[in-house]
Amino acid sequence: GQNIDQPTEMTATEGAIVQINCTYQTSGFNGLFWYQQHAGEAPTFLSYNVLDGLEEKGRFSSFLSRSKGYSYLLLKELQMKDSASYLCAVSDSNYQLIWGAGTKLIIKP
Amino acid sequence: ETGVTQTPRHLVMGMTNKKSLKCEQHLGHNAMYWYKQSAKKPLELMFVYSLEERVENNSVPSRFSPECPNSSHLFLHLHTLQPEDSALYLCASSQEVGSSYNEQFFGPGTRLTVL
Numbered sequence: 210g211q212n213i214d215q216p217t218e219m220t221a222t223e224g225a226i227v228q229i230n231c232t233y234q235t236s237g238f239n240g241l242f243w244y245q246q247h248a249g250e251a252p253t254f255l256s257y258n259v260l261d262g263l264e265e266k267g268r269f270s271s272f273l274s275r276s277k278g279y280s281y282l283l284l285k286e287l288q289m290k291d292s293a294s295y296l297c298a299v300s301d302s303n304y305q306l307i308w309g310a311g312t313k314l315i316i317k318p
Numbered sequence: 319e320t321g322v323t324q325t326p327r328h329l330v331m332g333m334t335n336k337k338s339l340k341c342e343q344h345l346g347h348n349a350m351y352w353y354k355q356s357a358k359k360p361l362e363l364m365f366v367y368s369l370e371e372r373v374e375n376n377s378v379p380s381r382f383s384p385e386c387p388n389s390s391h392l393f394l395h396l397h398t399l400q401p402e403d404s405a406l407y408l409c410a411s412s413q414e415v416g417s418s419y420n421e422q423f424f425g426p427g428t429r430l431t432v433l
Contacts, residue, residue, distance in 0.1 A: 213360065217358065239418040240418050240419060242421070244424075249426075249429075250426055251320050251322070251408070251424035251425055251426045251427065252408070252424045253320065253424070254421050254422075254423075257419060257421065259418060259419070296361070298361075300418060300420065303416075304415065304416045304417060304418065304420060305363065305374070306361075306363070306420075306422070307360075308360040308361040309360055310358055310359055310360045311358075311360075
């Protein structure tokens with residue numbers, strides 16, 4: 210079967226750095242997406258990785274290792290507004306997105 | 319504002335009611351999706367439309383009936399639902415289906431409660 214695993218919940222301090230991990234087992238791989246979803250709002254796109262390595266976009270970075278079936282989202286200089294759920298999704302061999310259950314990130318002052 | 323709107327935002331219905339959810343995208347995309355989001359569970363893909371033609375139906379109960387009259391509008395017709403159908407229903411659109419980089423744009427969702 211296809212499976213995406215990510216931690217259910219994480220807590221971090223304002224101004225700090227947090228890494229949210231995602232491991233996947235899918236039939237085929239056509240890229241990995243990270244989305245952010247604030248409570249009661251639409252998921253919004255953060256990043257896309259299809260090749261191994263680190264993609265940096267401001268305070269957010271996303272890393273991919275295809276051989277390990279592993280990705281992480283790195284958030285630096287955390288702000289209170291970063292409190293949200295972070296969703297990992299993999300595009301499989303049929304280009305269908307397989308979603309993780311999301312990681313709820315709680316930022317404390 | 320993602321360019322995808324959904325109405326209503328909240329809906330409470332009894333098991334014998336019939337209601338419809340509406341989604342509209344203003345992005346010029348060719349593909350539209352319905353997802354179900356339950357607490358602490360992965361997004362469940364329900365239906366996919368490409369240029370108004372259904373291309374994916376992931377074993378969804380017949381009490382959910384989609385309709386795509388044109389590439390900008392998508393409906394989900396609901397009838398004789400069960401309490402376990404209570405969830406957030408998300409609509410999304412993308413440029414097309416069947417490509418690697420296929421960023422999906424989501425609407426804010428309809429919070430459905432079935433009594």
